Amino acid sequence: MKFCTVKQYFDDENNNNVTNGIATTVIPLPNKHLKIKANNKEMEQYEQELLRNVMPQELTKLILAANYLNFKEALDFFCRTVANAIQNKSVDYVRKFFGLESDFEPGEEEKLCKEFAWSFEGVDED
Amino acid sequence: MCESSAQSMSKCTELTLNRDAVIDTDRISNLPDSLLYHILSFLPTKEAVATTILSKRWKPLWTLVPTLDLRDNRWEKPKCFKYIVYRVLALHIAPSLRGFRLTCHSPCNSFHLDTWIHAALARNVQQLHLEIYLDGRPDDGHDYKGKDFKLPSSLYTCKTVVVLELRGGIFLDPPPSFQFPSLKILRLSKIIYGSMNSILTLISGCPVLEDLSVVRVTTNRVISFKIKVHTLKRLHIGFKSYKPEPPDYNLEIHTPALEYFRFSGHLRNIVFHEKLAHLIEARVNIYAPEDWTRVYEIYYGDRVFKLLRALNNAKFLSLFPGDKECIAFGSIYPSMFQNVVRLNFKVTPSNWHVLLALLLVAPNLEVLDLKKDYDNENRLCWMELPDAPGCLSSRLTTFNFDGFEKLDHEVKFVKYILKEARALNTTTIKIPAKLSKEDVFETLSMFPGLSTTCLITVEKDNSLE
Numbered sequence: 386m387k388f389c390t391v392k393q394y395f396d397d398e399n400n401n402n403v404t405n406g407i408a409t410t411v412i413p414l415p416n417k418h419l420k421i422k423a424n425n426k427e428m429e430q431y432e433q434e435l436l437r438n439v440m441p442q443e444l445t446k447l448i449l450a451a452n453y454l455n456f457k458e459a460l461d462f463f464c465r466t467v468a469n470a471i472q473n474k475s476v477d478y479v480r481k482f483f484g485l486e487s488d489f490e491p492g493e494e495e496k497l498c499k500e501f502a503w504s505f506e507g508v509d510e511d
Numbered sequence: 512m513c514e515s516s517a518q519s520m521s522k523c524t525e526l527t528l529n530r531d532a533v534i535d536t537d538r539i540s541n542l543p544d545s546l547l548y549h550i551l552s553f554l555p556t557k558e559a560v561a562t563t564i565l566s567k568r569w570k571p572l573w574t575l576v577p578t579l580d581l582r583d584n585r586w587e588k589p590k591c592f593k594y595i596v597y598r599v600l601a602l603h604i605a606p607s608l609r610g611f612r613l614t615c616h617s618p619c620n621s622f623h624l625d626t627w628i629h630a631a632l633a634r635n636v637q638q639l640h641l642e643i644y645l646d647g648r649p650d651d652g653h654d655y656k657g658k659d660f661k662l663p664s665s666l667y668t669c670k671t672v673v674v675l676e677l678r679g680g681i682f683l684d685p686p687p688s689f690q691f692p693s694l695k696i697l698r699l700s701k702i703i704y705g706s707m708n709s710i711l712t713l714i715s716g717c718p719v720l721e722d723l724s725v726v727r728v729t730t731n732r733v734i735s736f737k738i739k740v741h742t743l744k745r746l747h748i749g750f751k752s753y754k755p756e757p758p759d760y761n762l763e764i765h766t767p768a769l770e771y772f773r774f775s776g777h778l779r780n781i782v783f784h785e786k787l788a789h790l791i792e793a794r795v796n797i798y799a800p801e802d803w804t805r806v807y808e809i810y811y812g813d814r815v816f817k818l819l820r821a822l823n824n825a826k827f828l829s830l831f832p833g834d835k836e837c838i839a840f841g842s843i844y845p846s847m848f849q850n851v852v853r854l855n856f857k858v859t860p861s862n863w864h865v866l867l868a869l870l871l872v873a874p875n876l877e878v879l880d881l882k883k884d885y886d887n888e889n890r891l892c893w894m895e896l897p898d899a900p901g902c903l904s905s906r907l908t909t910f911n912f913d914g915f916e917k918l919d920h921e922v923k924f925v926k927y928i929l930k931e932a933r934a935l936n937t938t939t940i941k942i943p944a945k946l947s948k949e950d951v952f953e954t955l956s957m958f959p960g961l962s963t964t965c966l967i968t969v970e971k972d973n974s975l976e
Binding site: 444445448449452460461464465467468469471472473476479480482483484485486487488489494497498501503504505 | 538539540541542546549550551552553554555557558560561562563564565566567569570591595
């Protein structure tokens with residue numbers, strides 16, 4: 386039902402978007418989802434377990450794979466996980482997590498800090 | 512405030528950053544903008560805005576995220592929250608909103624709320640979640656007694672809303688000829704209704720409604736209402752009350768396409784007018800303060816069975832028929848639960864007989880999941896197990912008992928199941944920390960007629976104490 390694009394993937398040999406490793410994680414998801422859809426608590430535990438085994442770098446590939454396969458539930462799930470990982474964290478933590486470096490002009494960053502001071506309140510201790 | 516770099520890594524419960532790993536610049540920043548918006552759409556707006564400072568590329572991203580989730584924290588000054596919301600609405604430029612969530616727990620003037628809701632409606636909002644207390648949210652456990660927020664009339668003409676959730680001190684009074692042509696999911700929690708017909712008027716204007724949840728805090732007068740939706744697939748009804756007097760209500764339900772039904776709270780009169788031929792799952796959770804049941808207990812058992820009879824087509828049944836509510840009851844199940852494959856039951860000393868009666872009429876049961884409601888009174892429980900063989904489903908393969916304390920009646924029951932369920936292949940018994948696994952296991956393995964193909968596991972439940 387959700388896998389019209391999967392067939393396309395297997396037909397398209399030059400596809401680099403979805404490696405085999407990712408496919409084995411993404412594809413079994415719908416069955417598990419259906420089984421425990423009713424019980425939210427179990428779902429959270431399952432999600433936490435699944436992601437303990439996945440490195441942050443892999444998440445990028447998983448998100449791209451889910452997007453390519455048009456698999457909405459998996460895409461939402463992985464994106465939500467990234468969102469949860471950066472929620473309430475300091476700017477430096479999030480930069481490290483995303484692999485970013487500040488490329489602002491001097492003073493520009495401070496200006497933003499003042500302008501949106503309210504959004505930086507209540508951050509976890511690093 | 513905006514702190515500059517700290518050296519140690521913070522705790523991350525779900526994912527850990529390997530300190531020694533080379534920082535791979537080819538990471539999430541590799542994703543296209545559309546997927547970054549999607550990630551940010553799961554954050555409260557406050558957090559999304561904070562990403563503006565990450566880098567030049569990230570600076571404008573939050574303004575195009577198609578969701579807004581504005582929450583005020585009670586410890587923040589209310590004036591601050593209003594200022595923030597107006598600024599965000601001015602800077603945020605996503606042309607249409609997939610979701611708009613407004614949670615207002617501090618006192619707020621209704622014209623601000625009107626303005627903000629208008630802004631969302633103007634952007635073709637699809638999912639709208641409002642939780643509003645005009646005079647400030649009361650502390651947990653108390654009824655809200657302040658002024659109610661009247662929804663702006665422009666809301667009742669919204670053609671784009673697909674999900675609508677209203678909670679708190681909101682006054683709902685739909686005009687007689689309104690329509691929500693796209694609404695599929697409607698959640699109403701503890702709000703105030705203009706009249707008895709408000710709910711019916713509201714749902715009559717929803718031609719494609721599939722999912723309805725109504726949780727009511729009951730009032731002094733008798734509540735009578737109808738739920739008549741032939742497209743409805745999921746229904747959740749809840750009746751809660753903080754008042755000392757028991758509530759009274761009459762609910763008529765016409766939902767022939769229903770697949771999922773959930774009830775929680777105090778049970779009074781619920782009548783299903785059509786057979787629920789498509790019902791897949793039913794969850795019934797009944798509880799009421801002790802004073803009520805003392806007065807009404809003669810009728811309570813009958814009410815429980817009447818409700819269950821209407822749900823007898825379900826494949827998955829989850830039931831807590833209450834504790835003291837079931838002490839006196841009339842007839843046992845007059846109908847069969849032919850389709851029940853999985854039964855979750857919450858036992859107390861007062862409702863074992865309900866479980867036993869149900870097992871007699873569930874010939875296709877495959878999974879039995881018992882959870883005990885911990886009761887420190889250690890009441891005596893009288894249980895009469897069937898003498899004749901063949902009373903238990905011959906398809907029962909899995910049996911779980913969470914909360915086994917080796918009480919007499921529990922041992923009797925487990926022995927009965929282990930002996931009668933011929934197809935049983937997995938049994939899991941969860942015991943509290945105070946018991947010993949070996950001791951329990953020894954007791955179980957001494958039962959006569961134990962199947963050699965059944966795997967029995969005894970686990971400790973360390974989550975309590």
